[in-house]
Amino acid sequence: MRRGAPFERGDDLPRPSLWRLFGHAQSALMVLWLPFALLRQIDAYVAFRTPAELGADLALAAVLIGAVCLALALVGVGLGLVMRLAGVRSATADVAAWATVLVPCLWVCLWQLGGTGWAWLKLSTGTDISLSPHGRMAATFALVVVLGGLLWQGKAGRMARVALQLMQSLRSLALALLAVAVVTVAWQPPRLLATTATADTRPVKDTLPPSAPPPVRDIFLITIDTLAEGDARVCGTGPTLMPELRRFATQATCFSRAYSTSNFTTPSTITLETGALPWHHWGVQIVAKAARPLQDPSLAHRLRDAGYRTISFSANILASPRHHGTDTGYDDQRISPTTSLGSQPRILLTRFPDSTLPFWLSSLVPFLDTLDVYLHGSTHPYPPELTYEPALAAIRAREAAFAWIHTLPPHDPFLPPASTRGKLLPGEDLSRWSQQLGMTAFSGGQQALVQKHRLRYQESIMGADEALGRFLAQLQEAGRLDDALVIVTSDHGESFEHGYLGHAGDILTDDVLRVPLIVKLPGQRLGRQVDTPVSLADVAPTITDFGGAPPLPRTDGRSLRPALEGAPLPARPVYAMAMERQSRFAPLQRGRYAVIDGTLKLVLDRATGAQQLFDLALDAGERRDLSAERPQDSHRLRQLLEAQLSEADAARQRLFPR
Known part of the structure; x- marks a missing residue:
């Protein structure tokens, strides 16, 4: 076979032992992918999770990532062994084993990097730009083709060589982090959900029948x-x-x-x-x-x-x-x-009910959400x-x-x-x-x-x-x-x-x-x-x-x-709110809040102080702001809302002292 043909240079690759494959996969997912997955919603984690809670989530994530990496490594080693037994050249079998691990790992890393970059672009430009399902699917297959082609060529692909060197250099760090995570999880095991609870598993006081049947x-x-x-x-x-x-x-x-x-x-x-x-x-x-x-x-x-x-x-x-x-x-x-394919890992991760893993660790398989769009059709x-x-x-x-x-x-x-x-x-x-x-x-x-x-x-x-x-x-x-x-x-x-x-x-x-x-x-x-x-x-x-x-x-x-x-x-006032950007550890200075009193509705933007007043009996579509025309109503409802916000902030400080 002429030099440069597919798989010809596979003998330049390190021998794909279980330990090497596992270490490289762990480097890619633990050191490269995980920080970007966390960065995607870092504001939310900082605003709603204590350092101890976030640390527990990270430790559990690292252990689960280790399990995924071990599974990939076992598949890679097994594939290489089967190919050798079938008479395939050792160099070709080595490339196949490495590709089994590196293609999905690099794909996930690049996808996560792209998604995080896209989210940053939307945030920095203040626009709601988004890729269509067709665009996401095209990006998915482009990544597969590019990564597959590079690894098919063995070390001839510069990206493949750089990726291998990078993961090799990060392997010690990744394995050290995994060891810390294993110790953390062993020391304080996460609560594992039981789908059903029977009377035999509940506390004795809960198994006793009530003194009278429910009304x-x-x-x-x-x-x-x-x-x-x-x-x-x-x-x-x-x-x-x-x-x-x-x-x-x-x-x-x-x-x-x-x-x-x-x-x-x-x-x-x-x-x-x-x-x-x-x-x-x-x-x-x-x-x-x-x-x-x-x-x-x-x-x-x-x-x-x-x-x-x-x-x-x-x-x-x-x-x-x-x-x-x-x-x-x-x-x-x-x-x-x-x-839904994309829901499966999320549902599986809810078996750890005290963690936030379903909302970020499931991005290990981001392409499943895109596949859902096409597989379900109508x-x-x-x-x-x-x-x-x-x-x-x-x-x-x-x-x-x-x-x-x-x-x-x-x-x-x-x-x-x-x-x-x-x-x-x-x-x-x-x-x-x-x-x-x-x-x-x-x-x-x-x-x-x-x-x-x-x-x-x-x-x-x-x-x-x-x-x-x-x-x-x-x-x-x-x-x-x-x-x-x-x-x-x-x-x-x-x-x-x-x-x-x-x-x-x-x-x-x-x-x-x-x-x-x-x-x-x-x-x-x-x-x-x-x-x-x-x-x-x-x-x-x-x-x-x-x-x-x-x-x-x-x-x-x-x-x-x-x-x-x-x-x-x-009749009494009714309240509603949008508080996704308000930290539970900070004073109530962000978010939007509404109070409905009879037919009047006031909406307050806490961050800017802007307010809108609507009379729902006259304007059910909420298209005419009456706050300037009816200042007394605006002031009354604003004072009512501010009093409730002050009480809520005092309660917040008792729940989440800093």
């Missing part, structure tokens, strides 16, 4: 992700996208002005479990959990002590008790199965049935159950089922995941395209309603619906206006905050509608009230029992 046989809390009341239109008598839920609401109480406490899943669902507003529970960022004093007791702990078997089924990791730190209150808590990776079916089986097997069930659609991608696809937007526009924008800022010229996204979103709402109707019918057939307290709501809505598609970020408009809230009492047959503003913070106190459980230690909500039993509900 309500079953309590079902059903949350449908990203369900805006302005689109669903559940309450009232006009057109609706959710006829099944409206039919259910005719024998329940429908709250037409129910507000989420935040604009994305983590803070709002922690409020559901604690009754505390985000500025008190502090689970306000994707890597943040509820403050430890609010993790136990949570709603599930209280209900279990009252005699209920507590179960949770969630299609969204951010809505899972594993993420909130409240998982110990559940006898059985699961994350729904999914066809099919949602989290259909509601994958949550409802196991939940129904668990409910049937238990008496006196508290079940929290969280489904994902209509959350993006807006891929409605075949039964509702095309009902509002005929044709193939936006019918595939790869065609959709995802959450992003948009210009006025894109409003027509965003409106098409809204139609697919509304079709997804229709599909979610069909699935909910089937689930409620199955509960009825099982004899578990009529005598149950049933609450159906959502964590937040979705924006298709104001230059933003999606949720999270700083947006606190009503299309993101106002959600359906339907509550059916045991045996209720008469429907009611309540137009007084209420909060998701009211859900937990209402459940403990009807469930005969002790109150939660820190609740900002109130029981809605008077309204549910037909009495007037006194």
